[in-house]
Amino acid sequence: MNFLREVMDQGRRVTVDVLNGGGIDNDSPWSPEVPEDLREWLPDLFDRFPIVFPWHHPTPVDPALHTVWLLDNTAFRKPKPGDNRPDLADLQDANATDPKVRTESSGAMKPAQESSGWAVEFVACYFIKNSGKNLAHIVAEISHQLNVRDEDIACKKRIASRLEPFIDSVLPKHTVRISIQGREEQTLGPSSHSGISSSLNEIHFAPPLTAMTSNPLTIPPPFGLPCTTVMADEQGWGVISDIDDTIKITQSTDPLGVLANTFTVENPAPVAGMPELYAHLSQILAQPPFFYLSASPYNLYSFLRRFRDHHYPQGTIILRDASWQNLGGLVASLNQNTKAYKDDRITKIHSWLPHRRFFCVGDSTQSDPEAYGEAARKYPGWIKGIFIRKVSGIAQLNEKEKNSDERFERAFQGLDREMWHVFTDPAEVKERIEELVVRQR
Known part of the structure; x- marks a missing residue:
């Protein structure tokens, strides 16, 4: 029986690779390869990619069967004539x-007639509800690796809850109708082979100037995750921040x-002093848009969003696509090609808000210094401080x-020495940013 199951599983894997493998890889260009040493002892997740035939047409999501996350985002003004932005998506x-x-x-x-002049990137993640196979087995395997005691039922439930977005099958070639602030409806999708849709959409009503909410029309919570859109006008300040070991303690x-x-900590801890610093930045920079830029996979979005909501200002959490078929991809995401990935995302942020002035905050564990330094040289005058x-x-x-x-x-190299600062105490950042803000007035 086990032999037959293995043969069928292998046949399914080959079928997925033949029909959709190229599409999955193209849809997730920043998804890292999983090293063999991780594949050997971490669970396979290849069931998360369903077989999709080329003749399948995009169809709307089914509320009874599917889950849709809308990721928080930031709206910006469309470029005026003469404001050339070659990196801006169509x-x-x-x-x-x-x-x-x-x-x-x-x-x-x-039908909508005129644009409001605002645009926003809507990112949606599509899953087949409760489709993860062998969840109990994988929870047991992870629990064993992490020495979780059999009687620690609460921890095992926490592991199962956080594993679910990694194990549930993604949902390609589907669309979802969303409501924007209860004033406008648009269709997102179709979703890619990796179960994600991303598109730059215009807004056709006069939105509130602070923030607005969008939600999947047919899928209410908890299976339909709404998003908050922060409105960011042309001028002002902005903050780009790393997450792990910059604002959240990871230490590994x-x-x-x-x-x-990722899976056992009940409430991840913020880095001491950083919530107070970001609250202060929000105040002195007049509620700037925050971009939380992480190399973590998008499967952690709901986990990281709860952490942000507990400790930090509202903002866009930008995470990696994930096409790997082994849980080792979670580890690889934090260590492989992080600079190239962050370079690409920073370029996108610049295409949205090139006339704002930004502060960048990161840490020394990965490639934040190199990514921020390159962006400051590439876009002179855009980044005013790196910490x-x-x-x-x-x-x-x-x-x-x-x-x-x-x-x-x-x-x-090549940047003004007053522009960047390496710190251990967040109070140092507060003082430096206050000085830079005064200098820019």
């Missing part, structure tokens, strides 16, 4: 999104440490190299 065609707005007089929906590059911090938290106490981290003066000098 706006979604209205024929595909079928925008309809609600009339104030009758409350009826009618070891696979077991990463798994423990790197010097991390210590991680056994697997080569602290001498990661925290060396020579590394930071190389990363920020």
Whole structure:
């Protein structure tokens, strides 16, 4: 019986690879390869990619069968004539999104006519509800690896809950109708082979100037996750921030440490002093848009969103696509090609808000200094300050190299020395940013 199951599983894997493998890889260009040493002892997740035949047409999601997450985002003003932005993605065609707005007089929906001048990238993640196979087996396997006691039922439930977005099958070639602030409806999708849709959509009503909410029309919570859109006008300040070991304590590059911090910790802890710093930044920078840029996979979105909501200002959490078929991809995401991935995402943020002034906050464990330094040189005047938290106490981290003066000098070569600062106490950042803000007035 086990032999037959293995043969069928292998046949299914080959079928998925033949029909959809190229599409999955193309849809997730920043998804890292999983090293063989991780594949050998971490669970396979290949069931998360269903077989999709080429002749399948996009279909709407089914509320009884599917889960849809809308990821928080940031709206921006469309470029005025002469404002050339070569990196800005094309706006979604209205024929595909079928925008309809609600009339104030009758409350009826009618086809949208004019743009409000605002645009926003909607990212949606599509899953087949409760489809993860062998969840109990994988929970038991992870629990064993992390030495979770059999009687610790609460911890095992927590592991199961956080594993579910990694194990549930993704949902390609589907669309979802969303309501934007109760004033407009648009269609998102179709979802890619990796179960994600991403599109730059215009808004066709006068939105509130602070924030607005969108939700999947047919899928209410908890299976339909709404999103908050922060409105960011052309001028002002902005903040780009890393997550792990910058604002959230991770303190590990070891696979077991990463798994423990992801699946067993009841409430992840913020880095001391950083919630107070970000609250202060929100105040002195007049509620700037925050972009929380992480190399973690998108499967952790709901987990990281709860952490942000508990400790930090509202903002867009930007995470990696994930096409890997083994849980080792979670570990690989935090260590492979992080700079190239962050370079690409920072370029996207610049294409949305090139006329704002940004502060960047990161840490020394990965590639934040190099990514921020390159962005500051690529877009002169856009980034006004870079702040790197010097991390210590991680056994697997080569602290001498990661925290060396020579590394930071190389990363920020050609930049004004007053522009960047390596810190251990967040109070240092507060003082420096206050000085820079005064200097820019």
